[in-house]
Amino acid sequence: MEQMAQLEKKVVAEMERIFPRLVDMARTIYEHPELGYEERKAAGLLGAFLKERGFQVAAGLGSLPTAFRAFQGGPERPSVGFLAEYDALPGLGHACGHNLIAVASAGAGAALAAALPNGAGRVFVLGTPAEEMHGGKIRMIQEKAFEGVEAALMFHPSVRNAAVKRTLAMTELKVSFHGKSSHAAAAPELGINALDAMVLTFSAINALRQQIPEDARIHGIITCGGDAPNIIPAFTEARIAVRSLEHRAMEALIERVRACAAGAAQATGCSFDMETVGPAYEGLLPNYTLAGLFEKHVEALGLVMEDHDETGYIGSSDIGNLSRLMPVIHPELTIGAREALPHTTGFCDAVQSEEAQRVMGIAAKALALTGLNYLIDPDIRTKVRAEFEEAGQKLGGANRS
Template identity: 45%
Template sequence: MDTESLKTAICRSVELRRNDFTAISHDLYLHPETALQEQRSSEVLCRFLEREGFQVKRGLAEMETAFTATYGNAGPAIAILAEMDALPELGHACGHNIIAAAALGAAAVLREVLPEDAVRLTVMGTPAEEQGIGKIELIKAGFFDSIEFAMMVHPSSRRYVTKAYLGLARLRFVFHGRPAHASAYPEEGINALDGVIQTFNAINALRQQVPQDVRIHGIITDGGAAPNIIPARASCSFYVRAAELDRVHAMVQRVIACAQGAATATGSRLEVEEDPRIMAPFRINQAYADLYAKQLELLGLAEDVVAVDRNCGSSDIGNVSQIVPTIHPHVPIGSGINIHSSSFAEATVSLQGDQAVLEGACALAMTAADLVCDPAYRRRIAEEFTKN
């Protein structure tokens, strides 16, 4: 197959079908659904893919809204990931409507231009990214076992190809004390809330002696019933992040030690709950990233100069990147706006937001075309992944 002709056909198709693809983004924006509740969103995506000739399977890994849509029977196994969940109250303030629309757009045009014996293409509907659940559960259930290359785009205030993501572990501490009248019989009580407060104080002290990439942040989830009742129960939740998975595990133990010390100091009893679903740091594959960057050059789109470790969050895409070569480039929807804000949600359906859908669909499909047509690209990416 002639790669240049394929890419020309891809760009032409994306432009001709721009309204089809941006309509998906707008539909999800108007009907936002939170993690694991994306029934309508998932069905919108599945029905579109069925109309495009994909074989769709719903309800995967014990998640109603997870799905796969497949096309082709030979060639490289490429997965395009479609996130779909929104944030509580803020709607699509992380832009998953754009992610899904770009993924479906890329898949649709690839199916138009590639014969069945050229590619094994999977669109993977991955719910609950905001909770760091969907991709981890799909990995555990084996849905990535046969995938060779994974890709997706994410909206941003900038355009860039590579970005670091921190590993993340989640902890919940529940302190149990003894209630008493806070004024009449304070000596009879054991204040569970003091355990929570001392945990925060100890963690604040710990932050002075941790590496620069470590982030520890938490909230009080239960602080008692009334000021005149010594709290018999109080709880708090923390996220622990770091650039390396070993460091995440080490910092988790230090944070737990802070809570254990607080329990000892206050005489309360401590329950520790660790979520076993730990989000892994993102593993950058430079050869793969360079291939996507090549498509931006062909499209005449300039990357923004941004340090890869600037403004790092976490995502379950990191877990995918640990087991299969993965790219997660960002497409711009407007400068000066940050994710998880109402202004970001509104920007996803602006003219620039619509253009981001088309850019993502086109660049992802062009990248996939190179993977299909040139085994040298596949070899370089695989070799880097194996070495690192």
């Protein structure tokens, strides 16, 4: 077997060869932003690119027409997978930079597969749609799309360089109140006011916020507040997100939100329903061994990682659920716009800058090199797996936190 350093050189050379193509594809996806589960163009483009490079590509997986699963090489194990997100945001386009994630992961898979000696393992690229709004990876897990993948790697454009960032467990709730309509001026005493119940619920949640752990978040909107000011509202509805680093803490908070709604229902005479919307997100379980390898590579390629709070400025992502099934990395790299946060027009502009392209190229190399280290070095695999098992045991089973 060739020395690791030789193979690393091969990976980097291959990445440099395909880099212009990655920039082209990133621009095409940027110029044609597609919302979650509508990413036909992006998935098709990446699938064709991988097929050209010898990957077997299965496009459209079960109930997910814009997901794909591509692989090359064997035997089946060891294996590594790169995650390509490609959905855009409504009204903002690629203001989260998923077009850069898409081509960095596809490029990493292609360069690694090209440089890998025969028989060294299997390289996967997974097209993972609808990260922003629908938790596409959670449905892909249900569809068994990650079968055979031992470890999953991706990077995310950001405002800082951080090898490890946690994410929050999250559940979205739909809360509705049922009262009784009446003329708001002529006979208000005959009505039961479902809007009052909703306003009291939000007031109770505001009070509750003072008593919850620092990492927890509760936030929401009223999606139906009544029909007309001269009718006592008989029906109101809200969407409320509950988040916490740990799944159990999130579940406890959901019960406290339920108590807020129950109290408001009792105070107003309304009845209420509370149900969950979509799948629950798990918090990201980091793998420091893999993240450390990625960090070493990006630093050798010229970026400087920063001291940071792993739990500061974080949201939720469907990679959290995957992190409970296999070791993952989801490092963040700044694309030059330190003032403009993701999901803003400023970040959207930065995504197509030359600096963003340069960082995408470094990320793609570092992802491929991390994958190479994992496939070639059995000691690394043992360490990565041991850390994953141990973290899962601490949580009392890998699927719960």
